[in-house]
Amino acid sequence: MTSLSYASATMPSADSLAEAKMLFKAGRYTEAAARCRESLGAGHAVAESLVLLGSIGTLTGAAKESLPLLKLAASLAPKNISAINALGLAHKATSNYAQACSCFEQVLALSPDQTEALRNLAHSQIGQKNWQKAQAVFAKLYQQKKLSGKDWLPYATSLHHLKRNADAVVLLSQFLKIDPENADTWYMLGMCLYHTQGALASIEAYKKSIKYNPKKHEAYINLAAIYQKHANTGMAAQISRQALEADERYLPFQVNYGLALAALGKSHEAVEAFKRYIDAAPGSYRCHSNYVFYSQYLDYASAKDIYHRHNEWNLRHAQPLQRVWPKHSNDPSPERRLRIGYVSPDFRAHSCSWFIMDLLAHHDRSAFEIHAYANLERTDSITEKLKAEIEVWHDVEGMSETELARTIYKDGIDILIDLAGHTARNSLITFACKPAPVQVTWLGYPGTTGLTAIDYRLSDPWLTPDGTPEIFSETVYNLPRVSHCFRAPDAPEATALPARENEFITFGSFNNFAKISDAAVRLWAAALNAVPRSKFLLKSRDIGSQEAHDAILDRFRRAGADLSRIVFANGSERQAQHLSQYGLIDIALDTFPYGGMTTTCEALWMGVPVITMAGDRTSARYGASVLNAVGLGELVADSPERFGEIAAELATNIDELEKLRSGLRTRMAASPLCDGIGFARAVEDAYRDMWTRWCQSRQG
Known part of the structure; x- marks a missing residue:
């Protein structure tokens, strides 16, 4: 009797799966998984048992291990909605959003009214950053009045990325009536309000975000950036200090603090803030650019010290990319028409624009084809004026540095000119990829970039005279005249003394x-x-x-x-x-x-x-x-x-x-x-000489 009792107690029962489902609903996942394995061992409801076991894995952080189980379930029951949906959730949990979307689309093809499948599809499209498709699916849920609490914010996020900020504001305002203390929602509202109603409205939203989550890092950063941009650097510094008190280990706060300190005339302290960041995060090339740029303001730094700081940037961030430099197949004919590419984040109402307008206006189009690669957050009337002077305009905002390098290489640019150096939103990593055979830095930065990938620095004998102690990674190419041309703005006449x-x-x-x-x-x-x-x-x-x-x-x-x-x-x-x-x-x-x-x-x-x-x-x-x-x-x-x-x-x-x-x-x-015409001819002569040197190097 004892042995029979023992056998009946350990023999898998046909009710194992039902028991597993009850344990699953109760959140007792380990026990539920054990019952699923019992069911599988007995060969009972294999597909259904695999789905439940795989779902438990997804929920408990083992989605990768669950994928084979769920793929098997889906193959055994190709029209089983639960199996396909569970497989989609596992793909989503492993950030394989394309496969996740495919699964949820299969579910909807079998059953168009599956609300959860619609929701899962929308969230997976957010993961893919497919804002257009995500927005369309969320809109369907919204129209059906089936948005859940977790849907409102990603729906608004998709609208924001589609530049439909006014619609996002309406949506977020509705959700805040449901959940008025949601810090993430207040943060997103701040972003959308900035684009629709301006800085003042967004400031209040960011403050609410911080109120409901004192460690909402992004809200501090955006708030400090707004104060900085709108000439309230005192508040920018105060917000940055408040952020550092909330979480001194969050390194990006040092960037905002450094920028605020510099604007307050405290360049020494600003450089120290940037140094704290790059010491802790040595791979941050953008903050490292801030560090070398603001080092230029230091009255105690020698020319040699300035060079070494720039060279360190090159060694750390640019030099490793030399192994992927492409072989340039540009036609090495010295006299042919050349493709010139200008790269800048400042093709707008910015001081650099006043020094490039006449060059663009007077370029000899029979000898040069002019391209512009504009990394602009927003355009303005000056952008339109510059566009009118450029043959091929490339809007590269949102493009990664390596994507931009590939684009420039495919465009067959012969001479690529950096107009930003280490200033904000620069593209120096693109230049480090060497997308053009000849690369030049000019205009937007005072001195060397430090990049060995850049061949020349365009200058003049007054900026870099013979015998200067200044050190350059580039070959200095002095024009026989001033290396800038000023397009005078519309201005009133000079007043009396x-x-x-x-x-x-x-x-x-x-x-x-x-x-x-x-x-x-x-x-x-x-x-x-x-x-x-x-x-x-x-x-x-x-x-x-x-x-x-x-x-x-x-x-x-x-x-x-x-x-x-x-x-x-x-x-x-x-x-x-x-x-x-x-x-x-x-x-x-x-x-x-x-x-x-x-x-x-x-x-x-x-x-x-x-x-x-x-x-x-x-x-x-x-x-x-x-x-x-x-x-x-x-x-x-x-x-x-x-x-x-x-x-x-x-x-x-x-x-x-x-x-x-x-x-x-x-x-x-x-x-x-x-003298715009004279300047354009001098620059073009320099370009032609640089190009001829490259052609000669190819012949050697």
């Missing part, structure tokens, strides 16, 4: 605060001390921040300046108003060691002479290049003492200063700095 009415000289600087180093303030203090009763007007979009205000005044204090002679003015983002503010100053003083390029050109165009000091690297020689181009080389100092002497000489002779002001625009317009 303010000193006539004020009876004192007003110096000024309109450069951003990141450029205001201790060394720059010492130069400015020397000018103030050399000219009694003079004042210094400092204008910036970031001046509203008390933190920035205090940091700058502290620099003047340490430089020995009379703080009562320092005047602050809020900067306007509107170009006409910005330019009209040059009517408040008599003489502009350049920053150092990162000088102004656009601001120097704007000041001259508005009749305001600029005093600059030439340093040991490109960033400290922009003023020298521009002033020599317009015949004002005598305003370039070679020492701090000389800087003060030039200020005194200019300020002492009011009649000459007034005469210079009235004729400066005409003088500038007639100079090489505004």
Whole structure:
């Protein structure tokens, strides 16, 4: 009797599967799985047992191991909706979204009214980032009033990616009535509101997101970025500090904090923040670009140190890609028509646009086919003007760096020009892939990129004179003239000299605060001390921040300046108003060691002479290049003492200063700095020479 009792207790029962289902519903997955195996061992309801066992695996994190079971079930019962759906869920759990979509589509083909299959299909399409298809499926669920709590946010996300932000706002607002403390929903609402109602509305949504989840990292980042963009750097820094207090281990907060610190004039601290990030995440090439870029602002960094920082970027991020450089099959004919590609994130209302417009307008189209690769977050009226000057326009926003490299290679570009260097949204990894046989950097970055994949840096003898201690990874190609061409903006005429009415000289600087180093303030203090009763007007979009205000005044204090002679003015983002503010100053003083390029050109165009000091690297020689181009080389100092002497000489002779002001625009317009045709021919000659050198290297 004992042995018979034992046998009946261990023999699989026909009810094992039913028991497994009950245990499954109760969440007792281990026991349910055991009963499924019993059922399979007895050969009872094999397909159904496989489906349940596989589903348990998917739910308990073993989806990969469950796939063979579910594939077998689906093959045994090819029209079994439960088997196909369970297989789709396993594929979805292993991020194989294409196969998951295929499974759910099969289910719907067998049973079109399967709500869960529709829901699973929509979520899998989100996984594939197939926003259009996902949105269509979610819309069907919405119309049927069958959206579940987990559907609203991905539905809105698909609308956001399709740039249907207004529809997303309506949807998210409805869901917040159901779940008003959902931090993720408030975050997505902030993103959509920014594109529909502006910064103020999005700020409130991001704050709500943080309120309901103090560790909602993305909300802090976007909130800080908005404050930064809209000239409230004090709040950007405050939000970044708040974020770091919430989670100091989340490294991206260091990026926002570094950018805010730089805008506050605290470049030293900004570089330290970026360094903390790249030390912890050495593969982050974008933050590493921030680090090397803002190192250019440091007055204690030598030319050699600047080079080594850039070279480290190259060794870490670019050099490993050399093994995948393609073999270029471009026709090595020196005189043929060349395809030129310009790569930039700044084909918009950006300072770089003023220096490329005339080159594009005057390119010889019989000799050059012009392509532009535009990595733009958004376009504007300037984008349209630039498009009109370009034969082939490529919108590459959203394209990965390697995808862009493949596109450029397939386009057969002969000479590829980087216009951004290590500035925001750069494409240096694309250049590191060497998609074109000849690669050049120009315009948007002061000095070397560090990339051995870039062959040339286009420059001039004033930016990189013979004997410069500056070190380049590229071959420096000096044009026989200034290496920039300024397209003067629409602007009011120069005003009368303010000193006539004020009876004192007003110096000024309109450069951003990141450029205001201790060394720059010492130069400015020397000018103030050399000219009694003079004042210094400092204008910036970031001046509203008390933190920035205090940091700058502290620099003047340490430089020995009379703080009562320092005047602050809020900067306007509107170009006409910005330019009209040059009517408040008599003489502009350049920053150092990162000088102004656009601001120097704007000041001259508005009749305001600029005093600059030439340093040991490109960033400290922009003023020298521009002033020599317009015949004002005598305003370039070679020492701090000389800087003060030039200020005194200019300020002492009011009649000459007034005469210079009235004729400066005409003088500038007639100079090489505004000679678009001459500039285009010089650049094209350089391109042709570079190309010829490459052709000769092929023959060797």
